[in-house]
Structures are given as structure tokens and as C-alpha cells.
Amino acid sequence: KNEVEQSPQNLTAQEGEFITINCSYSVGISALHWLQQHPGGGIVSLFMLSSGKKKHGRLIATINIQEKHSSLHITASHPRDSAVYICAALTGNQFYFGTGTSLTVIP
Amino acid sequence: EPEVTQTPSHQVTQMGQEVILRCVPISNHLYFYWYRQILGQKVEFLVSFYNNEISEKSEIFDDQFSVERPDGSNFTLKIRSTKLEDSAMYFCASSWQGWNQPQHFGDGTRLSIL
Numbered sequence: 001k002n003e004v005e006q007s008p009q010n011l012t013a014q015e016g017e018f019i020t021i022n023c024s025y026s027v028g029i030s031a032l033h034w035l036q037q038h039p040g041g042g043i044v045s046l047f048m049l050s051s052g053k054k055k056h057g058r059l060i061a062t063i064n065i066q067e068k069h070s071s072l073h074i075t076a077s078h079p080r081d082s083a084v085y086i087c088a089a090l091t092g093n094q095f096y097f098g099t100g101t102s103l104t105v106i107p
Numbered sequence: 108e109p110e111v112t113q114t115p116s117h118q119v120t121q122m123g124q125e126v127i128l129r130c131v132p133i134s135n136h137l138y139f140y141w142y143r144q145i146l147g148q149k150v151e152f153l154v155s156f157y158n159n160e161i162s163e164k165s166e167i168f169d170d171q172f173s174v175e176r177p178d179g180s181n182f183t184l185k186i187r188s189t190k191l192e193d194s195a196m197y198f199c200a201s202s203w204q205g206w207n208q209p210q211h212f213g214d215g216t217r218l219s220i221l
Binding site for chain 1: 148
């Protein structure tokens with residue numbers, strides 16, 4: 001049973017395209033975390049949000065608590081955005097991780 | 108910018124041996140975490156640690172595992188008798204104020220059990 005589902009699993013985009021990665025969760029959450037995992041394996045926290053929308057540079061994250069859904073958008077995508085993007089739902093005192101979306105941005 | 112550091116970056120160990128993975132969290136952070144990621148699989152929570160004791164642990168974190176903060180800077184994960192299935196990337200993270208704050212991750216230790 002997967003508490004957190006992400007789509008798509010793999011995504012290839014041309015440089016400059018607008019990208020959306022989706023995350024749905026089945027558990028009640030207090031917050032949702034978006035992470036970026038680089039090809040070398042390192043993990044970087046992008047956003048933590050519990051409602052509404054957050055923006056940082058070309059990245060935008062939104063969450064709809066009622067629909068149990070979050071999206072990560074990347075505007076004007078660039079090859080350096082190529083990475084695995086992971087959402088993690090915080091419920092109680094534990095994170096449930098999605099399987100990640102592997103993004104490749106082609107120049 | 109302060110960062111979480113993990114050593115070693117790669118550890119190769121014979122099955123049945125004990126292994127200690129080390130982490131230096133960000134200095135003013137109070138909450139510490141270990142995660143693992145088996146190759147090709149999703150990240151899994153292992154344990155969280157606050158005020159010198161475990162605050163949460165997952166089903167994965169059985170008696171083979173232990174965590175310790177032996178001094179004011181290091182945070183360690185020990186696996187007592189390693190098994191082949193312990194081969195994974197282990198990530199340490201820290202946060203200032205618990206689960207509702209962003210976590211800062213280290214680059215991970217790749218553990219290979221032979």
C-alpha cells in the first residue's frame with residue numbers, strides 16, 4: 001500500500017518547457033515536503049508546505065488539503081533541473097515518501 | 108551556508124560485521140534523522156532523535172540498529188550485524204525545530220554489504 005503516489009514516474013522535457021509533477025496522498029497530513037535528489041544521490045529540500053502555495057525562483061509548489069494533492073511546477077526548465085523530485089507526506093511524526101519523478105530536461 | 112556532513116561517503120563491509128555511519132548535523136539544529144534508500148527504491152524513514160533519545164522509529168529500525176549522539180557534534184547510526192539487505196544509501200538530516208521545519212540532508216553514505 002502506497003500512502004504517497006507520484007506522477008509521472010519519468011518525464012522528459014525540452015529546455016524552456018513548463019513542468020508539472022503531481023503528488024497524491026491517502027493519509028491525513030500536517031505538511032508535505034518536496035525534495036530534489038541529484039544524480040549523485042544528494043538530497044535537497046525544496047519546499048515544506050501545509051497549505052496554499054510557495055514560490056522560490058522558478059519553482060512553485062501548491063497543495064490542496066481537501067483533495068489530498070500537491071503539485072510541483074518548474075517554469076522555464078533548464079538542463080540543470082534534471083533530477084529526481086520526491087514528495088514526502090508528514091503524518092504524525094513520520095514521513096511517507098513517494099517513489100519520485102525522474103526529470104530529464106534536454107537542451 | 109552550514110551543511111550536514113556524512114562520513115564515509117562509501118563503506119564496504121562484510122556481512123555480519125558491525126558498521127557505524129557518522130553524521131555531523133548543522134550545529135544549532137536540535138532534531139536529527141536517519142533515512143535509507145535501497146538502490147532503485149524510495150527513501151524510507153528510519154529514526155528521529157531529539158534531546159538525546161529516540162523520538163520516533165519505523166518498523167525497519169529493529170534491534171540491529173542503534174543511534175547515538177556521543178558528543179556535541181556527531182550523530183551516529185550503528186548496524187550491529189549487517190545483512191546483505193542492509194546495502195543502501197543512508198542519509199542523515201537535521202532540523203531546527205522538529206518535523207514542521209525543513210530538514211537539511213547530508214550527501215549520504217553508500218553502504219555495500221558483501
